[in-house]
Amino acid sequence: MTLPRTVGAQEIRGSAFLETRLFPWSPAFADQRDAAISPSVGLEPEFIWERDAGSIRFLVKPFLRWDAHDDDRTHADLREAGVLYLANDWTLFAGAGKVFWGKTEAHHLVDIINQTDSVEDIDTEDKLGQPMINLTLERDWGAVDLFFLPYFRERTHPGERARLRGAFPVLENAVYASGAGRWHPDFAVRWSYFTNSLDLAVSAFRGTSREPFLVPVTTQDGHALQAVYEIIDQVSIDTQWTAGATLWKLEALTRGGHGDRFLAAVAGVEHTLFGIGPGPADLGLLVELMLDGRDETAPFTPFDNDVFFGARWAFNDTADSAILGGPVIDYETGELFAFLEAERRFSDRWIVALETRWFTHTNATAPVHGLRRDDFVSLRLSRYF
Amino acid sequence: MTLTARRALPLGMYAVTVAAVLLASPTLAQQSSKQHGREIAAEADRRDRGWGDNASVMRMILRNRNGDESVRELRRQVLETNEEGAGDKSLLTFDAPRDVAGTSLLSHTKILEPDDQWLFLPALARVKRISSANKSGPFVGSEFAYEDLASQEIDKYEYRFMREETCGDLACFVVERLPRYEHSGYTKQVVWWDKDEYRIQRIDFYDRKDSLLKTLAYDGYQRYLERYWRPDRMTMENHQNGKSTELVFAEWTFANGLPEGDLTPSRLRRAR
Numbered sequence: 103m104t105l106p107r108t109v110g111a112q113e114i115r116g117s118a119f120l121e122t123r124l125f126p127w128s129p130a131f132a133d134q135r136d137a138a139i140s141p142s143v144g145l146e147p148e149f150i151w152e153r154d155a156g157s158i159r160f161l162v163k164p165f166l167r168w169d170a171h172d173d174d175r176t177h178a179d180l181r182e183a184g185v186l187y188l189a190n191d192w193t194l195f196a197g198a199g200k201v202f203w204g205k206t207e208a209h210h211l212v213d214i215i216n217q218t219d220s221v222e223d224i225d226t227e228d229k230l231g232q233p234m235i236n237l238t239l240e241r242d243w244g245a246v247d248l249f250f251l252p253y254f255r256e257r258t259h260p261g262e263r264a265r266l267r268g269a270f271p272v273l274e275n276a277v278y279a280s281g282a283g284r285w286h287p288d289f290a291v292r293w294s295y296f297t298n299s300l301d302l303a304v305s306a307f308r309g310t311s312r313e314p315f316l317v318p319v320t321t322q323d324g325h326a327l328q329a330v331y332e333i334i335d336q337v338s339i340d341t342q343w344t345a346g347a348t349l350w351k352l353e354a355l356t357r358g359g360h361g362d363r364f365l366a367a368v369a370g371v372e373h374t375l376f377g378i379g380p381g382p383a384d385l386g387l388l389v390e391l392m393l394d395g396r397d398e399t400a401p402f403t404p405f406d407n408d409v410f411f412g413a414r415w416a417f418n419d420t421a422d423s424a425i426l427g428g429p430v431i432d433y434e435t436g437e438l439f440a441f442l443e444a445e446r447r448f449s450d451r452w453i454v455a456l457e458t459r460w461f462t463h464t465n466a467t468a469p470v471h472g473l474r475r476d477d478f479v480s481l482r483l484s485r486y487f
Numbered sequence: 488m489t490l491t492a493r494r495a496l497p498l499g500m501y502a503v504t505v506a507a508v509l510l511a512s513p514t515l516a517q518q519s520s521k522q523h524g525r526e527i528a529a530e531a532d533r534r535d536r537g538w539g540d541n542a543s544v545m546r547m548i549l550r551n552r553n554g555d556e557s558v559r560e561l562r563r564q565v566l567e568t569n570e571e572g573a574g575d576k577s578l579l580t581f582d583a584p585r586d587v588a589g590t591s592l593l594s595h596t597k598i599l600e601p602d603d604q605w606l607f608l609p610a611l612a613r614v615k616r617i618s619s620a621n622k623s624g625p626f627v628g629s630e631f632a633y634e635d636l637a638s639q640e641i642d643k644y645e646y647r648f649m650r651e652e653t654c655g656d657l658a659c660f661v662v663e664r665l666p667r668y669e670h671s672g673y674t675k676q677v678v679w680w681d682k683d684e685y686r687i688q689r690i691d692f693y694d695r696k697d698s699l700l701k702t703l704a705y706d707g708y709q710r711y712l713e714r715y716w717r718p719d720r721m722t723m724e725n726h727q728n729g730k731s732t733e734l735v736f737a738e739w740t741f742a743n744g745l746p747e748g749d750l751t752p753s754r755l756r757r758a759r
Contacts, residue, residue, distance in 0.1 A: 113759075115588050150759060159759070186757065190746045193757060200612040227611060238753060245753035296752055298603065301616045346601065347620040376621040384624065420549050420557040420628040422587075450558065450584050486585035 111156065116147035116163075117453075119484040125265055130475040135171050135263045142169035146181070147487075159186040163231075167222075174261035175221040180231045191240040198231030201249075203292065203305055205342045205351040206368045208390050208410035208430055212338035212353045214307050215290060217255040224266060224459065224473075225441075230255045244295035251288035254310045256329065268327075269472030272316065276329040286310050286333065301342045308335045311360065313401040316469075334359030348373045351390075361399025368392045370410075386414035388428070402469050407434040421446040437470065438463045455482045517647075524646030524662040528678075531685035532641050538715050540566045540745035544738045549629050552729035559583055559627055565638070566745050572598055575638035576750040580758050591758035593750060594619075596638045599668050605752045614755050623672025630701060630723040630732040632672055635692075643668055649677070654688050657681040673700070684708075686716045694727075701725050712741050 122141040129136055144167040151160045163182040169175035184197015201215040215232055222228035233253040239246045259272035280286045288309020295302050314329035338355035354367040370390030378385050390412075392405040412428035427442030440462065445455040457480045464471040547559040560583040566576040574596030581587045589609035596602050602619040622634040644664035651660055659679040666673055674697045679689040686708055694700040707719030721734040748754060 115585060117586070161759075188757060191748045193754070202611055202613040204613075205615075229612075240748045240751060240753060245751065247753075294753055296603070296616075298600065301752070342616055344603075344616050344618060347618050349616070349618060374618055374621070376624050382625045384621065418625050418628055420551075422584075422628065447584060447586060451586075453586050484586070486588075 111150075111152040113150045114147060115150075115487065116145070117484045117486045118145045119143065119482055121480060121482040123265075124479045124481070126477060126479075127475040129265060130472065131269065133263060134265060134267070137171055140169070140171045140265065142167055142175065144168070148182075157188050159188070160184075161186070172221065172261045172264035174259065174264065177221065177258065179219065181229070182231055193236075193238045195234070195236040195238075197233070199234050199236060200229055200231065201234075201236070201247075203303065203338075203340060204353055205301070205340045206353050206370050206390050207372070207388055207412065208370075208428075209368050209392050209405045209408075210353075211366060211368045211392075211405075212305065212340050212355050214305075214312055214336065214338075215249065215251070217257055217312050219258050221258040221260055221264075223457075230258070244293050247290075247292040247294075249288075249290040249292075251290065251309060252285070254284040254286060254288070254331070256284070256331075257312070257314055259329075265478070266473060266476045268469055270318065270325050270327045272314075272327045272329055273319070273321070276314065276331055278310070279330065279332040280310065284310070299344050301344070303340050304338070305340075306335070306337045309333065311401070313360075313403075315360070315401045332359055347376065357396075357400075360401060361397055364395040364397070364400065366394040366396065366403075368405075382418040384414075384416045384418060386412075386416070388412035388414065392430075404432075404437075404439070404468070404470050405430075406432070408432050417446075421448070423447075432465075435465045435468070436463055437465050437468065439470070451486050453482075453484045453486065455484070456480070457482075520648045521646060523648035524664070525641070527648065527660045527662055527680055527685070528641050528644070528646055528664070531680055531687070534685050535715060536567075538567055538712065539742045540564065541711075541715075541739060541741045542743055542745070543717075543736050543740070546735045546737070547627070547629055547631075548733040548735070550731045550733070557628075559629075564745055564749070566747060566750055568596075572600075574598060574602075574640045576747070577638070578750055578755075578758065589759050591755060593752060593755045594637065595750075596640070598640050598642045601669070602637065605755055607755045607758050609759075612756060614752050616752070620670050622668070622670045630725045630730055631734070634666070634668075634671055634673075635703070635723070644676075651682070654679045654681065657683060657688065659688055684716055686718075699726055709739075711739055715741060 120143055122139055125138055146165045148163040161182055165181045166178045167176060180198045182198055182200055184195055184199060187194045202213055204210045204213045210226060216229035218226045219228040219230050232251060232255060235250045237248045256276050260267035262271040286309060290307040292303055292305040310331050311334045314331055316327040317330055319326055319328045334357055336355055336357040340353040343350040349372040351370045356363060356365050368390055370388060372386055372388045374384055374386045376384050390410040392408040394403050394406040408430050410428060410430045415425040417423040423446035425444040429438055429440040431438050440460045442458045445453055447453050460477045461470060461473045464474045542564045545561045545563060549557040562580045564578045568575055577594050578591060580591040591607040593605045594602050604617050604619045606615050606617050623632050626633050626636055644666055647663040649661040649663055651658060659681050662678050663675055664678055665675050673692050674695055675693045677691040678687055681688050688705055690703040691699060692701040702724050704722045705718040708716045709719060710716055717739055719736055722731065724731045
């Protein structure tokens with residue numbers, strides 16, 4: 103009888119990828135590069151080293167991308183790098199980490215620990231590694247997470263000549279409302295609990311807003327945007343009720359520090375039809391409603407009065423083929439943004455992923471209008487090791 | 488009447504008693520075959536109690552009609568639960584295919600209610616509660632349904648003893664069992680338990696139209712801690728689509744002292 107992973111288990115895994123974005127339309131702004139095909143390559147390895155029967159874990163997960171057309175998208179980051187100690191009813195992590203909060207799919211309203219790496223994609227799902235000390239306590243009445251976040255990461259923005267940058271480029275140097283700048287100590291706490299059908303979490307955050315306020319400025323080179331980071335406090339809940347094949351989801355927050363205190367919420371339902379069609383495929387249907395009470399003194403959000411209709415088709419085949427997509431519609435302005443994502447595995451180590459994003463009917467007064475000619479199709483080939 | 492008591496009866500007398508009962512009342516005979524079936528399942532369950540927790544690694548080989556193979560590798564940890572109405576808790580973590588390495592499924596099994604299931608997606612660092620209503624759905628594209636891999640609690644089924652017959656070199660009880668939980672993909676299963684050690688040797692699965700869908704064969708039983716039998720291999724053959732899935736187990740360890748706190752959704756995000 104062998105005892106697995108007793109001492110010093112090590113593992114290297116990750117992927118290398120080739121990606122190309124296809125822009126069918128010429129850019130909206132003269133200073134943007136007019137290239138229909140925009141390729142890049144990247145590498146995302148992960149090194150894991152365990153000691154003491156797995157109770158101490160060191161992990162390093164760098165990320166590298168080289169982009170042919172955007173110097174700002176050519177970047178490197180430590181997605182995760184740190185040490186984790188796992189005890190029976192508590193864990194301690196120190197280093198750069200990644201933490202996700204939330205339940206809904208189209209808009210991750212309450213997710214705040216990590217900064218968005220927005221040169222990667224506009225879906226806010228790519229995150230920069232966040233320096234932190236995170237203590238988790240597991241109790242009968244739920245789990246409590248305490249976060250100390252000593253250093254702030256600025257949001258990445260596409261370069262001056264890049265597509266998807268919007269009407270104006272964002273200046274390199276950010277401005278901070280706090281004198282401590284990016285060294286402002288941020289704190290967060292989260293309590294999460296589950297029962298038979300309910301998952302519930304209540305969180306609080308105080309510190310530097312992950313969302314920058316983008317202020318129009320004029321430089322020698324013309325108009326640009328200055329990122330300003332303010333100190334905010336935020337209390338949020340995220341919860342899901344699981345009733346058979348139907349998931350009911352809610353995320354809500356109240357935030358102070360961005361002008362007047364405001365409320366925002368996302369409520370949604372996801373229903374899955376299992377085993378439909380000729381094969382064993384599943385069809386998931388999603389509807390999510392997004393409301394946001396912020397005014398012009400807070401950073402702009404496109405998800406203020408929006409509804410998302412989505413569908414997810416899982417083929418349940420050996421290639422794990424899946425398609426997800428749908429429109430997000432602003433029911434006040436009629437603005438429409440749509441996306442479609444599809445992927446499948448080839449042999450055991452290759453994944454082909456296709457993504458498209460379409461900005462149809464953008465309102466001329468909204469920042470999203472700057473993306474109106476940046477509809478794109480992205481094709482990615484990844485090799486996993 | 489317990490199984491052992493019945494066995495202690497002289498054979499002739501037993502036959503007479505059964506014949507008398509059968510003649511006297513068919514409903515009583517039905518009752519008794521139900522009871523006998525359940526007693527066999529209960530004895531199998533009783534013999535496999537008290538291991539606390541176990542860990543193993545699994546290699547899942549998916550084969551289609553043309554013989555093309557696709558392989559998944561998983562690690563599994565199971566915690567035995569003694570709570571009323573609750574089944575075992577388990578954590579499955581993928582090592583291959585490499586694109587899903589680290590993806591983990593946490594299940595808190597129930598008897599008749601839907602299981603609680605959470606999925607950890609490492610790329611997003613996200614733990615997601617998922618619907619467990621897809622019991623009959625295929626597990627990662629294999630011929631195993633979720634319900635085939637869930638913990639087999641006695642009260643999940645109603646039983647009917649069918650017959651005794653030889654199965655390979657062994658003598659077996661053949662028992663029909665009908666799922667009592669919702670969303671099962673089967674009308675019934677026929678289970679072969681060997682009479683020596685009450686180990687499952689084979690299961691036939693019947694689909695909702697009551698036609699034979701799949702056969703699961705168990706091979707290479709080994710005994711751990713001098714008491715608990717586990718197969719080295721389980722082979723599921725789908726008779727309707729010609730596909731099969733082989734499950735090969737290795738590195739079984741028992742009574743590792745797995746804390747219950749390791750099988751919670753908040754700990755799930757530390758899976759790797």
